Amino acid sequence: MKPGVLVISHGSREAEWVRLVEEAVAAAAAQAEVFWLTGLAGVGGQTGDGRTPSVGSRPPVTGCEPGIGVQTGDGRTPSVDSRPPVTGSEPGIGVQTGDGRTPSAGSQPPVSGSEPSIGGQTSNDRRLPVVSSFLEIVEGRLIQDGLDRLEAEGVTELYVLPLFVSSGSTHVDDIAQAFGLPPVSPARAGELEPLRCGGMRVHFGQPIDDDADIAELLLANIRELSEAPERERLLLVAHGSREAGFFARWRGGMTRLAERMRQGGGFAGADTAMLLPDQAACKLRALQRKRPGQNVIVVPLFLSVGYFTRTVIPSRLSGLQYRYNGRAMLPSPYISQWMGGQIAAWLENRDPNRIE
Template sequence: MSTIKPGVLVISHGSREPKWVSLVDEAVGKLAARLDMPVYSSYLELVEGRLIQDGITALESKGVTDLLVIPLFISAGSTHVDEIAYAIGAKDVPELETELDLFQVQARVHFGTPMDDDPDVALMVWDKVKALSVQPEKEVVLLIGHGSRHGSFRRRWEQGMSSLGRRVSEISGTNADYALLSPGDVRDKAILWKERGCDVIVAPLFLSEGYFTEKVIPERLAGLNCRYSGHTLLPHPLLTQWMESQAVHLLQSLNL
């Protein structure tokens, strides 16, 4: 029987902003300290020398035979998750056309799932906004995600965020709802809840702070007097815990 050596490949989108990358790397570094196997933090784009193929090559050079791939994305509605799964060999055909070339992979690939409505994500969301809460029964936590203009992917965003909203409501005692930057119902949702007499607490569903949280969301909500800190999921210890649970689940599928 051939020897099995697993390794973890974490894949996130990437950013030109060093702080964005450093927060992801910090969380993945803590994951590496918890696992007795090689771990590599890779990026879809924008981080030269740390792209997905770089990660595959680095892990295989350490003798890894089985890649435990963790897609560090907010939603299964991300088209990037679909194209990455295809390019790395986890699915035969992408749902949408992609310019992403097939990766050179010798190891077996075991592909995880995005964050979606995981209970740990709900806890992270509430931790990030609870300081803004005064009277939970008169408030709504409005989750804001990127979304997608592609129908089937948008529905996945909606399904995941709707379920996540229910979890946040159960934890917080507030109302909860969601809105998407694409197709763009953020302002309408905020106005709707204010007309119902609720104070709106905005929770951006993004890994790290950047263009969307610092510019796009505030512009969409301008003049509405919503409560918004701009705090994203990172940094938070539960994100490392979520990645660890993904790795353990994938490892168990190897039947070692």
């Protein structure tokens, strides 16, 4: 079984967003490939930063062809339907960005053709293909394009990693349903056409939610705003959702992330607010009324700087006192570290000898 990884993020017309995602995925791919190659050599067991990946929450890897099925990281089992075969371009080798570029040599481990084979594999067979794709807008780089590329690379076992803030995102649900998984809410059908997975077995991963690496990232983002954390409160603000089932997922992940930040930064408290429904101003007013002696630092939970961080959040909080710098999650090495850790944990748990 040849493993491969497809990282999926939201689309954008801004070239800067595409560049930021490409750079983060390339760095994560290099980190994951170090783990993959050393693991094959019997040396592995750690992510690129020396941490041992968590394995307890990883369900068995299944697939997306009839009779195989797909399973998501939260344990949902899909309905099974027929999928036509996928054809692709000539296979390339190695860690690649979605447009076929290979990350610079300085960001990935060298793999020479003279290396001894491991387990009967040549050095080329041992490379771990990692491709980034986008939900929409970016022509030639959509999800099906990424699947086609990975199938052409010979991938038979696929890890799909959604680069999104929350498992409450309806976009994540749309993607999961396109892979054949059931909806989060029976009342909401997915907005994407079914994807063609070829013969690949697929494991659907989980978005960020309350990951410890991201808590560290956000603490670093607001460090300049904090003067006396014991007299300050955090207000995490994210997109959110009004829809049944999705609101609770947003709230749960945000609440856990806020608590990680409170503990990690030594803050007096941490609260959350969504833009949908419109909670931000109401939550901030309530905090200032109940805790008049505490300053509030507003923390945006967005992957990229843009309309929501520059315009929506400041306009919703207009006239209120708070500290805010509008910094988003990218660019940051923590995002690559999170992705690399997720990929490494999947590689640690996959059973390469399993036969469907």
